[in-house]
Amino acid sequence: LGKVSIKDIAKVAGVSHSTVSRALSGSPLVREETRSRIKQLAQEMGYYPSAVARSLVTRRTLTIGLVVTSVTDPFWAEVVGGIEGIALERGYSVLLANSNRERQRELAVVQMLGEKRVDGIIVAASRVGALYRPVLGELGVPIVLINRHSEEKEPTMHSVATDNVQGGYLATRHLLDLGHRRIGYIADPEDLSSNSDRLRGYRQALLEWDLAFNLPPDAGGSTLVVDGNGQLEGGWHAMRLLLAASAPVTGVFCYNDLTAIGALRAIREAGKKVPEDVSVIGYDDLAMAAYTDPPLTTVAQAKREMGRQAMEMILQLIADTAPVEDIVLPGQLVIRESTGPPPEYQII
Amino acid sequence: LGKVSIKDIAKVAGVSHSTVSRALSGSPLVREETRSRIKQLAQEMGYYPSAVARSLVTRRTLTIGLVVTSVTDPFWAEVVGGIEGIALERGYSVLLANSNRERQRELAVVQMLGEKRVDGIIVAASRVGALYRPVLGELGVPIVLINRHSEEKEPTMHSVATDNVQGGYLATRHLLDLGHRRIGYIADPEDLSSNSDRLRGYRQALLEWDLAFNLPPDAGGSTLVVDGNGQLEGGWHAMRLLLAASAPVTGVFCYNDLTAIGALRAIREAGKKVPEDVSVIGYDDLAMAAYTDPPLTTVAQAKREMGRQAMEMILQLIADTAPVEDIVLPGQLVIRESTGPPPEYQII
DNA sequence: TTGTACGCGTTATCAA
DNA sequence: TTGATAACGCGTACAA
Numbered sequence: 001l002g003k004v005s006i007k008d009i010a011k012v013a014g015v016s017h018s019t020v021s022r023a024l025s026g027s028p029l030v031r032e033e034t035r036s037r038i039k040q041l042a043q044e045m046g047y048y049p050s051a052v053a054r055s056l057v058t059r060r061t062l063t064i065g066l067v068v069t070s071v072t073d074p075f076w077a078e079v080v081g082g083i084e085g086i087a088l089e090r091g092y093s094v095l096l097a098n099s100n101r102e103r104q105r106e107l108a109v110v111q112m113l114g115e116k117r118v119d120g121i122i123v124a125a126s127r128v129g130a131l132y133r134p135v136l137g138e139l140g141v142p143i144v145l146i147n148r149h150s151e152e153k154e155p156t157m158h159s160v161a162t163d164n165v166q167g168g169y170l171a172t173r174h175l176l177d178l179g180h181r182r183i184g185y186i187a188d189p190e191d192l193s194s195n196s197d198r199l200r201g202y203r204q205a206l207l208e209w210d211l212a213f214n215l216p217p218d219a220g221g222s223t224l225v226v227d228g229n230g231q232l233e234g235g236w237h238a239m240r241l242l243l244a245a246s247a248p249v250t251g252v253f254c255y256n257d258l259t260a261i262g263a264l265r266a267i268r269e270a271g272k273k274v275p276e277d278v279s280v281i282g283y284d285d286l287a288m289a290a291y292t293d294p295p296l297t298t299v300a301q302a303k304r305e306m307g308r309q310a311m312e313m314i315l316q317l318i319a320d321t322a323p324v325e326d327i328v329l330p331g332q333l334v335i336r337e338s339t340g341p342p343p344e345y346q347i348i
Numbered sequence: 349l350g351k352v353s354i355k356d357i358a359k360v361a362g363v364s365h366s367t368v369s370r371a372l373s374g375s376p377l378v379r380e381e382t383r384s385r386i387k388q389l390a391q392e393m394g395y396y397p398s399a400v401a402r403s404l405v406t407r408r409t410l411t412i413g414l415v416v417t418s419v420t421d422p423f424w425a426e427v428v429g430g431i432e433g434i435a436l437e438r439g440y441s442v443l444l445a446n447s448n449r450e451r452q453r454e455l456a457v458v459q460m461l462g463e464k465r466v467d468g469i470i471v472a473a474s475r476v477g478a479l480y481r482p483v484l485g486e487l488g489v490p491i492v493l494i495n496r497h498s499e500e501k502e503p504t505m506h507s508v509a510t511d512n513v514q515g516g517y518l519a520t521r522h523l524l525d526l527g528h529r530r531i532g533y534i535a536d537p538e539d540l541s542s543n544s545d546r547l548r549g550y551r552q553a554l555l556e557w558d559l560a561f562n563l564p565p566d567a568g569g570s571t572l573v574v575d576g577n578g579q580l581e582g583g584w585h586a587m588r589l590l591l592a593a594s595a596p597v598t599g600v601f602c603y604n605d606l607t608a609i610g611a612l613r614a615i616r617e618a619g620k621k622v623p624e625d626v627s628v629i630g631y632d633d634l635a636m637a638a639y640t641d642p643p644l645t646t647v648a649q650a651k652r653e654m655g656r657q658a659m660e661m662i663l664q665l666i667a668d669t670a671p672v673e674d675i676v677l678p679g680q681l682v683i684r685e686s687t688g689p690p691p692e693y694q695i696i
Numbered sequence: 697t698t699g700t701a702c703g704c705g706t707t708a709t710c711a712a
Numbered sequence: 713t714t715g716a717t718a719a720c721g722c723g724t725a726c727a728a
Contacts, residue, residue, distance in 0.1 A: 005705055016715045021707065031713060051463040052409065053705030055400045056720045072429050077419045084446040088453065093460060096442040098432040105436065112441060115399040138394065232639050265639050291580050291613050293641045353721055364699045369723060379697060401721035404704045
């Protein structure tokens with residue numbers, strides 16, 4: 001591996017190494033005959049050009065850094081798939097950098113990406129540490145955030161996202177339209193922006209109907225918004241709390257599908273039925289959502305598409321020919337069977 | 349970014365660039381005072397060492413290539429998580445390479461990893477193309493295969509796997525012990541080795557009980573082994589076929605949990621109950637397995653652990669101090685509620 | 697303890 | 713159409 005360089009080829013071919021370089025990179029400044037002879041030779045000698053040497057002089061690595069909090073989350077896995085697809089297609093490689101939600105690691109990760117001289121960075125992470133952001137900015141490479149607004153507008157930061165406010169509104173509105181009036185929300189406190197946006201959409205919908213949310217118990221209400229963790233267990237646990245309330249909800253909007261699936265289990269274990277006793281709606285439209293019992297109503301996000309767009313955007317940013325606009329994709333309500341009218345509306 | 353090099357620092361500090369190099373890499377051959385002065389300066393000037401320049405001379409990139417067919421599969425996502433964890437911990441980066449099951453891409457991917465001069469390659473893919481393997485070998489870097497035996501023993505190829513034969517046996521044996529005699533297997537034809545190993549374990553268990561499998565219809569039997577695709581839809585579709593048989597199975601062993609979850613849906617849609625009418629057992633023990641209805645009995649694989657071990661193994665191989673042994677982890681039966689005695693054994 | 701000089705494998709800029 | 717020669721940013725023998 002890498003034991004043979006263009007100089008070696010040059011020696012054998014009886015030409016200078018620059019001629020070899022030109023021949024191999026398809027420059028028109030080589031006689032056709034020498035070109036083919038050299039290419040042939042390169043083949044035989046098992047030559048692999050060294051991207052690292054090339055990068056040193058071209059100052060481009062054709063590599064982008066991909067920061068993700070967890071590939072394990074099916075939502076992000078799908079996004080990563082989209083990114084990777086376009087990357088390979090365009091001759092780019094993807095350097096994976098898992099920050100694992102640990103502050104300490106975030107710095108190490110940015111440091112690493114900087115040293116590796118990536119041409120751009122995509123941050124596919126629900127949470128972008130506060131101290132993290134300035135460091136990212138100083139790297140001076142284009143950055144695309146997925147599903148996060150870059151609140152403070154920095155020149156190198158751009159974003160691809162779905163409209164989480166609209167999505168949250170859509171979900172809640174769906175439950176309201178079915179007749180629900182006590183609607184809960186299971187949040188993901190880990191996730192700053194997409195969670196708060198969905199929550200905002202939820203509130204917005206409730207306000208349209210003059211409904212209160214999250215009244216403190218001493219004000220006669222009970223808690224409607226409960227924290228999960230964006231994963232199965234969190235949804236399960238939060239739903240148990242919701243079910244234990246004195247006046248339980250009839251409908252629940254969950255931060256994401258994993259949370260919703262956790263909630264489904266809690267409801268099942270409490271001996272209640274979905275959607276007869278309580279309606280559940282998720283977010284993401286994972287493949288799994290069509291396979292739960294009952295199939296999950298949810299707000300679909302174009303996961304792969306977001307990944308693709310983010311990668312295309314990074315390439316645009318790197319090319320730096322035209323200004324690029326942030327992208328906001330709409331969410332879409334997918335009605336399956338986990339939502340229905342509340343008990344009091346049902347014909348008995 | 350990268351606008352400042354050690355030469356720049358050297359100029360400002362009034363020393364040679366080699367002194368700067370030494371100071372920054374913590375060589376003892378520098379006076380304490382100059383070292384700290386240089387470090388200070390580097391900090392202020394926003395210096396980031398260039399990994400690409402360094403790699404050119406050290407001939408190591410501290411990067412490993414990770415070939416995966418689909419990050420989207422939760423099983424592999426988990427494995428990747430394990431790999432990434434150890435990698436970061438040991439100062440290594442991971443270059444992602446999705447072959448997407450397309451033969452054409454596999455070559456492009458290997459080519460890319462070669463040019464990027466990765467120090468090693470981990471193949472976390474169910475299918476390793478035949479023509480793929482020799483190319484990988486020629487790269488001359490250590491290679492670790494996950495969940496695949498390297499049939500033809502090549503010097504640079506090693507593997508970390510679970511014992512799929514044992515796992516398949518465990519699953520089938522569990523159903524047999526419960527009293528099942530007509531047991532189906534939903535396969536994954538995409539996946540050569542792990543699928544055929546699990547199938548072998550299945551057959552082995554059946555043979556112990558003198559049971560036939562997959563009798564051709566004209567021989568009086570019906571099909572017990574049906575192809576899925578390792579994903580939800582495949583399991584669903586295959587289960588429908590199984591249910592439509594004249595003498596349907598009472599128990600099904602599925603290639604993996606996704607397949608099993610697909611099967612659960614098909615059974616539910618057919619108006620049958622799990623496990624009263626038919627028992628279902630999966631493979632992998634995904635987080636999701638505890639959240640299905642009913643919770644899924646399955647054969648657990650130490651997913652993250654496999655990833656970690658593979659990464660450790662690659663590091664050992666790179667260090668090349670001691671010979672390394674292939675690793676085979678045992679599968680473990682996790683009994684939940686999707687398996688029970690067959691209908692004829694049940695108290696009515 | 698520090699500096700000089702060279703090499704890592706390419707691309708790029710001149711001349712020839 | 714080709715060949716010297718100089719970068720690119722860093723590590724490291726060797727000399728001082």
